Amino acid sequence: MTLLTTSADTARGLLTGDRYRAELDDGRELYLNGERVADPARHPAFRPAVDALADLLDLQHDPAHRDLLTYADPGSGRRLARAYQPPRTLEELRLQRRSAEFWHANALGQHGRSPAFMASIAVGVYDFRHRLEASRPGFGAHAEAWYRYCAGNDLVLSHALGDPQIDRSADPVDDPDLALRVLEENDRGIVVRGAKQLTTLAPLAHEVLVYLSASFTQRRGEQFVVWFALPLNTPGLVTLCREPLGAEPWGHAHPLGARYDEQDAMLFFDDVLVPWDRVFLLRDADLARTGLARINAWSAYIGHVRYRERLRTLLATATLVAESIGVDGFRNVQEDLGRLASYAELTELFLDAAEARAAVTDGGLLAPGDTAASRVWSAEVADSAVDVLRRIGASGLLMQPTENDLAHPRLRPLLDRYMRGRGIGAERKSRLLRLAWELTGDGFGQRQHLYELVHRGDLARNRINLFKRYDQSDVRRRLEEFVAAPPPSRIAVPSVPREEHP
Incomplete structure (x- = not known):
C-alpha cells in the first residue's frame, strides 16, 4: 500500500488491528541483521510488538472505551x-490525558513512542500552520492537509530529529554528510540526502515526520533546515x-521486550524526492527553532503521562x-519505596500544573503550560527510580529459573x-523477579532506561536553557536594592562585668 497522497477522499477512519498489520506490508526497504x-507484521522479531499495538488499536472499537479513545470529528462526522x-478547551485537553493514561496503563508505561504521542505532534504541526504559511505560501496548507490525512486514516507515526554521530565537533557546512540536507528544488518537490537517528518506531509506523532537534545551530547552512513528512515506503x-x-x-x-520493543x-535518505505537498518548512532557521517547542507542546505533556505510568x-x-x-518491613526499603512513590506523585502534579497553566496559542488551540523544568527533573530522577528496584531485588534479579527449569522433574523439588x-x-516468584530483571537489567531494560536519559534532549543544554x-x-531587583546601601549600624551591647569569685 502506498500512502503518498494527502487527499481527504482517501480517509479510511479508525485503524483496526488487522488493517494496521496489512498496511505494514507496503514494500518498504527495511533491513534487520x-x-x-x-x-x-509477519517477521518473528517484530510480530509480538505489532500485535501489541494492534490490540491497543482494536480497543478504539470497543463500545466500553469508544467515548474515551475516540471523538466525533465536527468536519467529517x-x-x-x-x-x-x-x-x-480544558476539558478536551484533559480528555487527551485520560485517553493517553488508558493506553499507557495497558502498556505498563513502556511505549515511549505510542501512537498517542506522535499524534499529538501532528496536532502541533496543525497548530503551527499559520506560521508555516507566513514563512512560505503553501507550506501551512501542506501541514494542515497532512494532519487531516493522518487523523482521517489514524496513521501510526514516527519522527526523526537527530543527526548521525559522525563528528559532532565539525560543522555540516564543511562536511555535508553530517546532517540531512536539501540537494535541489524542482517542479515536483525537493531532493534530500543524508541520515537521521534515532528513529524510534519507524519499522512499525506508516509515516515519518522529519524535522530538526534543538542541537542545530546558526552555523548551519540553510540547505540543512527542512521539515517534511513521508511514508516509510x-x-x-x-x-x-x-x-x-x-x-x-x-x-x-x-514478555516486556517482545511486546513493547518499539x-x-x-533512516538513510538516498536522494529521496519529497513532493511539494509534503514539505512544511524550508531554509528558515529562526522559524524551525521557534517551531520545535511549539509543535511538541502536547507531546511533552503526553510524555509525562507515559512516564507516570512507568514510575507506577x-x-x-x-x-x-x-x-x-x-524485606517490605525494613525501614530502608520502605524509605526507598517512598522515594519512588514521591516520583510518581510529583509526575501527576506536573500534569496538573501543565493544565493549570494551559494557554491558547496563536493557532487557536489550547496548549499545556511549559513542561521544561519537569522534563529536566524526569531525566534527573531516572537513575534513582530504576535503582530502587535494582537494590531491593539485589542478587535475586540475576538468578531465576526458566519455565523449562520449573517443568523439569529433577529440578522442581529443589526450586x-x-x-x-x-x-x-517458586514459580510465581521466578516470574516476578524475571519481570524486575527485564525492567532494570536486560537489554530491554537498559534500552528503556537510556531512553529516559536521552529522549528529552541533552540534559545539560536543557538545564542551561531553563536557566x-x-x-x-x-x-534580583530586591537583592540589588538590599546590597546597594551599607548595612545598618551595629547596635552597641553594654558589657557586663564578669563576676569575680574568691
Missing part, C-alpha cells in the same frame, strides 16, 4: 482517534533496525519483590524448596 524484511483531536528511503530486544534465548521469556532505526510500574514491581522476599519466597511459590529563560528580575 543484513537481511531485507518483507513484512514486519467520522469517529477519529482522541489523540488526533486538536484541543480547544518512499523510494530511496532505507530503514536499518537495531538488534531486537525481545528474543528468548535459552528458554528465558522476555525498535529504533537509522516500577513502584508496584518493587513493592511486590520486597514482599516476596520479606520449590530453595527458590520460593515468603508466602509465594536562561527563568525570570529572576523581581528577586
Whole structure:
C-alpha cells in the first residue's frame, strides 16, 4: 500500500488491528541483521510488538472505551482517534490525558513512542500552520492537509530529529554528510540526502515526520533546515533496525521486550524526492527553532503521562519483590519505596500544573503550560527510580529459573524448596523477579532506561536553557536594592562585668 497522497477522499477512519498489520506490508526497504524484511507484521522479531499495538488499536472499537479513545470529528462526522483531536478547551485537553493514561496503563508505561504521542505532534504541526504559511505560501496548507490525512486514516507515526554521530565537533557546512540536507528544488518537490537517528518506531509506523532537534545551530547552512513528512515506503528511503530486544534465548521469556520493543532505526535518505505537498518548512532557521517547542507542546505533556505510568510500574514491581522476599518491613526499603512513590506523585502534579497553566496559542488551540523544568527533573530522577528496584531485588534479579527449569522433574523439588519466597511459590516468584530483571537489567531494560536519559534532549543544554529563560528580575531587583546601601549600624551591647569569685 502506498500512502503518498494527502487527499481527504482517501480517509479510511479508525485503524483496526488487522488493517494496521496489512498496511505494514507496503514494500518498504527495511533491513534487520543484513537481511531485507518483507513484512514486519509477519517477521518473528517484530510480530509480538505489532500485535501489541494492534490490540491497543482494536480497543478504539470497543463500545466500553469508544467515548474515551475516540471523538466525533465536527468536519467529517467520522469517529477519529482522541489523540488526533486538536484541543480547544480544558476539558478536551484533559480528555487527551485520560485517553493517553488508558493506553499507557495497558502498556505498563513502556511505549515511549505510542501512537498517542506522535499524534499529538501532528496536532502541533496543525497548530503551527499559520506560521508555516507566513514563512512560505503553501507550506501551512501542506501541514494542515497532512494532519487531516493522518487523523482521517489514524496513521501510526514516527519522527526523526537527530543527526548521525559522525563528528559532532565539525560543522555540516564543511562536511555535508553530517546532517540531512536539501540537494535541489524542482517542479515536483525537493531532493534530500543524508541520515537521521534515532528513529524510534519507524519499522512499525506508516509515516515519518522529519524535522530538526534543538542541537542545530546558526552555523548551519540553510540547505540543512527542512521539515517534511513521508511514508516509510518512499523510494530511496532505507530503514536499518537495531538488534531486537525481545528474543528468548535459552528458554528465558522476555514478555516486556517482545511486546513493547518499539525498535529504533537509522533512516538513510538516498536522494529521496519529497513532493511539494509534503514539505512544511524550508531554509528558515529562526522559524524551525521557534517551531520545535511549539509543535511538541502536547507531546511533552503526553510524555509525562507515559512516564507516570512507568514510575507506577516500577513502584508496584518493587513493592511486590520486597514482599516476596520479606524485606517490605525494613525501614530502608520502605524509605526507598517512598522515594519512588514521591516520583510518581510529583509526575501527576506536573500534569496538573501543565493544565493549570494551559494557554491558547496563536493557532487557536489550547496548549499545556511549559513542561521544561519537569522534563529536566524526569531525566534527573531516572537513575534513582530504576535503582530502587535494582537494590531491593539485589542478587535475586540475576538468578531465576526458566519455565523449562520449573517443568523439569529433577529440578522442581529443589526450586520449590530453595527458590520460593515468603508466602509465594517458586514459580510465581521466578516470574516476578524475571519481570524486575527485564525492567532494570536486560537489554530491554537498559534500552528503556537510556531512553529516559536521552529522549528529552541533552540534559545539560536543557538545564542551561531553563536557566536562561527563568525570570529572576523581581528577586534580583530586591537583592540589588538590599546590597546597594551599607548595612545598618551595629547596635552597641553594654558589657557586663564578669563576676569575680574568691
